[in-house]
Amino acid sequence: MALSGIQIYKVLPQTNCKECGVATCLAFAMKLAARQAELSACPYVSDEAKAMLDTAAAPPIRLITLGAGDRKLEVGNETVVYRHEKTFVHQPGLFLRLPASLSDADFAAGVDKVAGYTVERVGQMLRTDGVAIEGASADAFAARVKQAVDKGLAVILLASDPAVIEAGLAAAGNTKPLIYAGAGADSAALAPLAKKYSASLTVGAAGDLEALAAATEKAVAAGAEDLVLDPGMTGWADALALPAQLRRAAIKKNFKQLGYPIIAFPGSLSDSAEEEAMLASLLIGKYAGLIVLDRFDQAVVYSLLALRQNIYTDPQKPIQVSPGLYEIGEPEPGSPLLVTTNFSLTYFSVAGEVEGSGRKAWLLVADSEGLSVLTAWAAGKFDAEAIAKAVKTTGVAEKINHKSIVLPGAVAGLSGELEEELPGWKVLVGPRESIGIPSYLKLLASQ
Amino acid sequence: MAVPEVKEKYAGRIQEVTLGAGSRGKTVAIGGESTLPFLHFEGTVANRPAIAIEVSDREPDDWSPLLKEAWGDVMGDPAKWAAKAEELGADVIALSLDSAHPERGNTGADDARKTVRKVLEATTLPLIVYGPGQKDKDNEVLVAAAEEAKGERIAIGNAEEKNYRTIVAAALANDQVVIAKSPMDVNLAKQLNVLIGDMGIPKDRIIMDPTTGALGYGVEYSYSVMERVRLAALGGDATLQQPMVLTVGYEAWRTKEARTNDEVPQEWGDWAQRAILWEANTAITLVNTGANLLVLRHPQSVALVRKAIDRLMAGA
Ligand code: B12
Ligand code: SF4
Numbered sequence A: 001m002a003l004s005g006i007q008i009y010k011v012l013p014q015t016n017c018k019e020c021g022v023a024t025c026l027a028f029a030m031k032l033a034a035r036q037a038e039l040s041a042c043p044y045v046s047d048e049a050k051a052m053l054d055t056a057a058a059p060p061i062r063l064i065t066l067g068a069g070d071r072k073l074e075v076g077n078e079t080v081v082y083r084h085e086k087t088f089v090h091q092p093g094l095f096l097r098l099p100a101s102l103s104d105a106d107f108a109a110g111v112d113k114v115a116g117y118t119v120e121r122v123g124q125m126l127r128t129d130g131v132a133i134e135g136a137s138a139d140a141f142a143a144r145v146k147q148a149v150d151k152g153l154a155v156i157l158l159a160s161d162p163a164v165i166e167a168g169l170a171a172a173g174n175t176k177p178l179i180y181a182g183a184g185a186d187s188a189a190l191a192p193l194a195k196k197y198s199a200s201l202t203v204g205a206a207g208d209l210e211a212l213a214a215a216t217e218k219a220v221a222a223g224a225e226d227l228v229l230d231p232g233m234t235g236w237a238d239a240l241a242l243p244a245q246l247r248r249a250a251i252k253k254n255f256k257q258l259g260y261p262i263i264a265f266p267g268s269l270s271d272s273a274e275e276e277a278m279l280a281s282l283l284i285g286k287y288a289g290l291i292v293l294d295r296f297d298q299a300v301v302y303s304l305l306a307l308r309q310n311i312y313t314d315p316q317k318p319i320q321v322s323p324g325l326y327e328i329g330e331p332e333p334g335s336p337l338l339v340t341t342n343f344s345l346t347y348f349s350v351a352g353e354v355e356g357s358g359r360k361a362w363l364l365v366a367d368s369e370g371l372s373v374l375t376a377w378a379a380g381k382f383d384a385e386a387i388a389k390a391v392k393t394t395g396v397a398e399k400i401n402h403k404s405i406v407l408p409g410a411v412a413g414l415s416g417e418l419e420e421e422l423p424g425w426k427v428l429v430g431p432r433e434s435i436g437i438p439s440y441l442k443l444l445a446s447q
Numbered sequence B: 001m002a003v004p005e006v007k008e009k010y011a012g013r014i015q016e017v018t019l020g021a022g023s024r025g026k027t028v029a030i031g032g033e034s035t036l037p038f039l040h041f042e043g044t045v046a047n048r049p050a051i052a053i054e055v056s057d058r059e060p061d062d063w064s065p066l067l068k069e070a071w072g073d074v075m076g077d078p079a080k081w082a083a084k085a086e087e088l089g090a091d092v093i094a095l096s097l098d099s100a101h102p103e104r105g106n107t108g109a110d111d112a113r114k115t116v117r118k119v120l121e122a123t124t125l126p127l128i129v130y131g132p133g134q135k136d137k138d139n140e141v142l143v144a145a146a147e148e149a150k151g152e153r154i155a156i157g158n159a160e161e162k163n164y165r166t167i168v169a170a171a172l173a174n175d176q177v178v179i180a181k182s183p184m185d186v187n188l189a190k191q192l193n194v195l196i197g198d199m200g201i202p203k204d205r206i207i208m209d210p211t212t213g214a215l216g217y218g219v220e221y222s223y224s225v226m227e228r229v230r231l232a233a234l235g236g237d238a239t240l241q242q243p244m245v246l247t248v249g250y251e252a253w254r255t256k257e258a259r260t261n262d263e264v265p266q267e268w269g270d271w272a273q274r275a276i277l278w279e280a281n282t283a284i285t286l287v288n289t290g291a292n293l294l295v296l297r298h299p300q301s302v303a304l305v306r307k308a309i310d311r312l313m314a315g316a
Helices: A005-011 A025-033 A046-055 A106-118 A138-150 A161-171 A187-196 A209-221 A236-252 A273-285 A300-309 A344-357 A373-378 A384-394 A408-422 A434-446 B065-076 B077-085 B109-122 B135-148 B164-173 B186-198 B219-234 B248-252 B270-285 B299-313
Strands: A064-066 A073-075 A092-097 A117-120 A124-127 A130-136 A154-158 A178-180 A200-204 A229-230 A288-293 A324-329 A336-339 A361-366 A404-407 A425-428 B018-019 B028-031 B051-056 B090-095 B129-130 B156-159 B177-181 B206-209 B244-246 B291-296
Touching: A005 A025, A005 A046, A025 B248, A025 B291, A046 B028, A064 A092, A064 A200, A073 B018, A092 A154, A092 B219, A106 A130, A106 A138, A117 A300, A124 A300, A124 A344, A130 B291, A138 A161, A154 A161, A178 A187, A178 A229, A178 A288, A187 A200, A187 A209, A187 B135, A200 A209, A200 B219, A209 A229, A209 A236, A236 A273, A273 A288, A273 A300, A273 B270, A273 B299, A288 A300, A288 A344, A300 B219, A300 B270, A324 A373, A336 A344, A336 A373, A336 A384, A344 A361, A344 B156, A384 A404, A384 A408, A404 A408, A408 A425, B028 B291, B051 B077, B051 B299, B065 B077, B065 B270, B065 B299, B077 B109, B090 B109, B109 B129, B109 B135, B129 B135, B135 B156, B135 B164, B156 B164, B156 B206, B164 B186, B177 B186, B186 B206, B219 B244, B219 B270, B248 B270, B248 B291, B270 B291, B270 B299, B291 B299
Parallel strands: A092 A130, A092 A288, A130 A154, A154 A178, A178 A200, A200 A229, A336 A361, A336 A404, A404 A425, B051 B090, B051 B291, B090 B129, B129 B156, B156 B177, B177 B206, B206 B244, B244 B291
Antiparallel strands: A064 A073, A117 A124, A324 A361, B018 B028
16 A cells, blocks of 8 residues: 655654655655655665565565566566456466376477467567476486476476475576475475565465465565465455455555456366457456466467457557558559558457458558547548548658559548548558458459 | 454346236246346346347348357358257347348348247247347347237347337337347446436336457456446446346357457467357356347357356355
């Protein structure tokens, strides 16, 4: 819970020595409250005050890091219960569960599947995050963990025997693995190991939040800091109800004992890849921090990555591209000119189809404040005037040797007005969906 | 330290609306819940979200080949299509009088009556009847449908800001339910509910459609608009307490992911699995934020969504 400037002032030295660079302790306190200063700028705060301020400033859901390098994954640190209140910030990690007992070839194939999966959507590269490796003997486990870490993946260590866990931790090096010893495990006993290897640690309690809070308290007392919660979901209704309660306790009640990201295993509550995907979708929508899948079908993974991207977009700021003139495939003066809006989804749908067609084109992106074609049209931000303005400001007329422009089919009704705004131009109406663009361009070229 | 109480006490409750009466062998109640989706620990989830299967009175020419494969011949005949949809687990038949569209057949009131009659006879389920989405034709065929199905308590739609009067009047005169559709905005939804309510139609005969986008195509906007609608309703705002219907099938099946497998990235995976999941995951995401009635297209996503809802209701 955020403290006010006055509350902070009360625990400062109140000597106004100015060493923090601010005229008074009160002014410094105000800056701290507004998050415009760092507490470390004051050399005289007592340890006690520091501890108090740190706790108060800590996010309601602890930020947990898994993995290292460019696949570093951060989860937690969420500040709202409902997405529209601000935004959800840290996308849940997607993992594939792999038994260490798989043959070398099968295990390697599993790791490659996860490490090799990337797909572009709306200009962003989407990918899965890592693997959850299920225990075997210490040696075999260490070898498997190393295999995954060498591919750059984040790892979750699914093992209950401390010796096996330690072998895995050692093999993971400094890649911040997560220990998962099973829902019923005594996590406090594993706290020293987690600390030694800077790993995070899962704390579980089957469906009982009181027990879960007690267990996190015990683990923290034993020295663990980075915790992940397994609230023990036994069915789909639980998979919604338990995370909802945890999220509310952490955010609305600032209850630190439950202020950690949640891990979920939708596969164990599902009979097929499709069902697992649907439960994972529910968990992406509401409150999971880490999702461990049992099946890795590309179609499943793609749909989950798309959903995760959607839900974790800032509702106040649609993903946009800059307005302007884009060249697709080194267009020539005679290449067709198409116009669209600067909502990323719209732009990439259209640009993708033009590219896919293998043809060259000029793509004029009008400034629609990040809205899709029809939304912008309905909001008066993609009308004849806006399009004419884009034509003029980009100077496209000097780059092409014709005067025709293709409108999205959805706004065919604009063609008359646009012809008035752009005297001498010919306005063509393209297909309604971008999927029709390749055949439309083919038709244009043949004319 | 004891875990703090996190149960919410809501002042409001979602209105219950029942579809089907008269010759319908089955009626379907939706809405009635007093909490957010499936939070059985703090309120009652009076009715499970229901599934309508979309049936068109005209063989669709722009549907994905996967849908054509799944339904086969019945697509040319709305009565057979509806009967098959009932067999495959629909709770409601959503009949679209698409052939009335001026560019898709321009059929009129008489044809609409005949189609509605045929479909009523072919199935025991309650109906939704949609017009072609063109103002004048909507008025024409939806009035005819409401009259023809008098006593059957069907839902007619869409009543939108620009044309709600005639449609609401028809629902009122023939004891039908009306679907109030607004473009993704809490205030517009509220305003339309108020306008429609002012015409004197009782609250247990209005369903709202806040509009959705498919997974990857705006579903996050619906997620948040629907959640805001639902929180306001539970908070006591009586103008937003209508149950919500979403045309998931229509949205999901016009995405590229569902429609085609030509030159798509290999990472998109198996086409049929992807397309069905596109519909099922859109549906379940909306169920997660308050959908009470889903209009779907593919038999397999219907089966998946039904089973998911069974599982979510199991905690009740
Ligand atoms: C998400 C959404 C919103 C979001 C905005 C998202 C965004 N960043 O744009 C929010 C919630 C903010 C919103 C608001 C509004 N919306 Co809105 N919204 C939608 C929704 C659900 C999806 C839009 C979308 O993202 N489509 C996906 C993109 C990729 O589509 P697209 O840009 O059209 O591009 C496709 C094609 O046009 C084509 N294409 C694009 N460019 C080009 C170029 C060429 C040359 C060619 C050939 C093809 C082509 O390719 C693309 C892929 O096929 C639609 C309904 C629906 N289900 O479609 C309503 C919809 C567009 N909205 C509508 C309305 C009315 C509004 C509001 C005015 C209502 C209000 N709330 O006040 C506001 C306006 C915004 C404002 N006041 O600022 C109406 C428009 C009605 C109409 N037919 O005119 C719609 C259709 C809903 C409806 N059925 O009533 N909306
Ligand atoms: S350095 Fe510390 S004690 Fe000195 S003025 Fe700043 S806040 Fe006060």
